[in-house]
Amino acid sequence: xxxxxxxxVAYLDLxxxxxxxxxxxxxxxxxxxxxxxLESVEAHTRAIRTRGRVPGxxxxxxxxxxxxxxxxxxxxxxGKWSFAAMTGNLMLLQTQLLLKGFxxxxxxAGGLHYEKGKVMFGPAMIAAVNL
Amino acid sequence: xxxxxxxxxxxxxxxxxxxGLVEGQLVLRGDDGLPYLNYLQAxxxxxxxxxxxVEYMSGSLNVLRQDSLKAYDYITTDYxxxxxxxxxxxxxxxxxxxxxxxxxxxxxxxxxxxNKVVDRLVRAIRNANETFGPDTNLDQLKDFRLAMFxxxxxxxxxxxxxxxxxxxxAGLAGGIEALESExxxxxxxFAQLY
Numbered sequence: 001x002x003x004x005x006x007x008x009v010a011y012l013d014l015x016x017x018x019x020x021x022x023x024x025x026x027x028x029x030x031x032x033x034x035x036x037x038l039e040s041v042e043a044h045t046r047a048i049r050t051r052g053r054v055p056g057x058x059x060x061x062x063x064x065x066x067x068x069x070x071x072x073x074x075x076x077x078x079g080k081w082s083f084a085a086m087t088g089n090l091m092l093l094q095t096q097l098l099l100k101g102f103x104x105x106x107x108x109a110g111g112l113h114y115e116k117g118k119v120m121f122g123p124a125m126i127a128a129v130n131l
Numbered sequence: 132x133x134x135x136x137x138x139x140x141x142x143x144x145x146x147x148x149x150x151g152l153v154e155g156q157l158v159l160r161g162d163d164g165l166p167y168l169n170y171l172q173a174x175x176x177x178x179x180x181x182x183x184x185v186e187y188m189s190g191s192l193n194v195l196r197q198d199s200l201k202a203y204d205y206i207t208t209d210y211x212x213x214x215x216x217x218x219x220x221x222x223x224x225x226x227x228x229x230x231x232x233x234x235x236x237x238x239x240x241x242x243x244x245x246n247k248v249v250d251r252l253v254r255a256i257r258n259a260n261e262t263f264g265p266d267t268n269l270d271q272l273k274d275f276r277l278a279m280f281x282x283x284x285x286x287x288x289x290x291x292x293x294x295x296x297x298x299x300x301a302g303l304a305g306g307i308e309a310l311e312s313e314x315x316x317x318x319x320x321f322a323q324l325y
Contacts, residue, residue, distance in 0.1 A: 106133070
């Protein structure tokens with residue numbers, strides 16, 4: 001039976017998103033900038049799926065989901081390999097978004113979380129959103 | 132990026148040594164005591180370490196394919212400058228217009244963090260550069276966690292590794308002035324708050 005598992009969950013939102021979306025209605029450059037930034041998150045998600053593993057080093061898989069300016073990442077476990085995988089991915093993602101001109105804020109929490117496909121919920125996500 | 136304190140507590144219990152490395156480097160604490168991810172400094176040092184490692188491994192040893200670290204391709208050396216530009220651009224206002232004070236306060240705290248990281252990096256580069264001597268051990272360069280280089284050093288390549296890394300730090304030290312110029316002039320950029 002499906003149930004919660006202990007995971008690290010990060011929740012991020014892009015700063016200044018509302019203003020940019022308003023400007024994008026009459027400005028195709030702003031529209032393209034938003035589209036490029038969000039597509040870079042999608043590209044990052046694909047890269048995570050296909051990235052090779054380093055022999056002898058546990059590399060827990062980090063999953064990413066996105067809706068408008070909200071992005072979530074999660075990884076099974078809360079130990080050092082999970083923490084390293086999560087923070088490594090957060091840094092790569094931060095860099096990608098920064099190079100597209102976006103900054104974000106967010107929080108990282110640990111705890112019970114359910115995730116399968118595009119369905120996800122749980123106390124850890126609530127904690128990350130509320131922090 | 133805030134980190135819920137119990138994440139670190141759990142890490143201290145399960146991997147105390149690792150938690151010791153994380154706290155004070157990858158995770159800092161704000162004036163309010165809340166831990167946050169030190170992404171800017173961590174990315175900068177990861178960028179340097181990765182670039183040097185690729186150069187060392189592919190150049191002098193030819194054991195690591197250049198494309199095996201492709202995931203890091205988009206980390207640029209101008210990361211600190213990009214961070215500054217993104218903050219300054221976000222708070223730019225048209226002449227005669229005032230910025231939203233709530234939004235301004237968010238970016239101000241980000242700018243304070245940005246300047247703190249530049250100061251920390253300058254200190255770290257000076258320390259690393261001054262640490263080099265005949266008895267320097269790579270493990271001593273704590274601000275730059277050159278873990279892979281340290282492992283190569285322990286595997287008997289210490290002199291070769293040190294010969295490679297030493298000029299790198301000298302180069303960084305030569306760029307300190309440029310790095311310091313990337314600090315954000317808070318009173319000018321956030322004049323509305325001062």
